[in-house]
Amino acid sequence: xxxxxxxxxxxxxxxxxxxxxxxxxxxxxxxxxxxxxxxxxxxxxxxxxxxxxxxxxxxxxxxxxxxxxxxxxxxxxxxxxxxxxxxxxxxxxxxxxxxxxxxxxxxxxxxxxxxxxxxxxxxxxxxxxxxxxxxxxxxxxxxxxxxxxxxxxxxxxxxxxxxxxxxxxxxxxxxxxxxxxxxxxxxxxxxxxxxxxxxxxxxxxxxxxxxxxxxxxxxxxxxxxxxxxxxxxxxxxxxxxxxxxxxxxxxxxxxxxxxxxxxx
Ligand SMILES: Nc1ncnc2c1ncn2[C@@H]1O[C@H](COP(=O)(O)OP(=O)(O)OP(=O)(O)O)[C@@H](O)[C@H]1O
Numbered sequence: 001x002x003x004x005x006x007x008x009x010x011x012x013x014x015x016x017x018x019x020x021x022x023x024x025x026x027x028x029x030x031x032x033x034x035x036x037x038x039x040x041x042x043x044x045x046x047x048x049x050x051x052x053x054x055x056x057x058x059x060x061x062x063x064x065x066x067x068x069x070x071x072x073x074x075x076x077x078x079x080x081x082x083x084x085x086x087x088x089x090x091x092x093x094x095x096x097x098x099x100x101x102x103x104x105x106x107x108x109x110x111x112x113x114x115x116x117x118x119x120x121x122x123x124x125x126x127x128x129x130x131x132x133x134x135x136x137x138x139x140x141x142x143x144x145x146x147x148x149x150x151x152x153x154x155x156x157x158x159x160x161x162x163x164x165x166x167x168x169x170x171x172x173x174x175x176x177x178x179x180x181x182x183x184x185x186x187x188x189x190x191x192x193x194x195x196x197x198x199x200x201x202x203x204x205x206x207x208x209x210x211x212x213x214x215x216x217x218x219x220x221x222x223x224x225x226x227x228x229x230x231x232x233x234x235x236x237x238x239x240x241x242x243x244x245x246x247x248x249x250x251x252x253x254x255x256x257x258x259x260x261x262x263x264x
Contacts, residue, residue, distance in 0.1 A: 014205045014224050020048030023179055023210050024069060029078035038064045040234040051211045053221040056231035057257055062214040066183045070103050095127050102172025106184040108164045110156040117152040120171045142170035146200050162193025166200055179210035230254045
């Protein structure tokens with residue numbers, strides 16, 4: 001019989017963990033860019049502690065969906081709520097939203113003229129009023145956690161892409177977010193750096209962070225997602241647990257997409 005005390009944690013530890021109450025709710029969301037209808041009647045509920053991976057063809061609206069949750073894009077109609085409250089439009093409430101829902105971008109978006117440590121410290125001090133010494137200590141803990149504490153005094157440009165992305169994750173975590181949004185966080189990275197970022201993300205998932213992840217990394221979806229959301233032409237076409245989605249997609253559009261990406 002296997003010794004459960006010494007067994008390695010399995011990927012299923014994330015995906016079988018029960019998730020909680022609704023945290024992020026999109027209800028009949030519509031969005032156009034001019035004539036282009038990018039989000040079509042999107043209804044989606046993300047629960048506390050849930051890891052949702054959003055996949056779909058290029059241009060299907062995945063990034064836009066992610067950005068609307070952080071109000072980096074406005075919506076035309078429908079509603080989005082976080083923790084039962086509608087998204088604020090501006091001011092302090094919007095700053096609080098951006099702290100509560102951390103976002104990690106493909107292009108890192110670090111402050112180029114600040115050190116790594118300052119990148120992870122500044123937001124805490126400016127947006128949350130944390131004392132500088134406390135913010136610094138939190139930042140160092142987080143940089144340790146993502147494996148770049150030894151880079152704290154450098155500028156972002158002196159780091160590899162994988163290291164910069166891990167700093168970006170630490171910076172978002174420093175705001176003590178309720179949820180994290182990842183918009184293709186590994187797409188700009190050289191192949192050997194992808195796993196070092198994905199491993200940090202799997203660690204967050206194991207710790208119970210609520211996550212929405214737009215990615216082409218199907219291995220991550222299998223390892224860490226509770227649910228895969230498949231988008232095409234602005235619509236949520238299908239949602240399912242990863243195993244079900246990858247082995248038995250229901251819609252023709254999902255089958256077609258998977259046949260293209262899984263055979264190459
Ligand atoms: N700011 C914008 N202004 C005008 N059109 C936009 C804007 N942002 C995105 N689009 C268009 O909206 C559509 C959806 O874009 P989006 O980036 O959300 O797709 P995606 O599924 O994330 O694609 P990819 O996988 O290639 O990143 C695309 O046709 C894109 O060109």
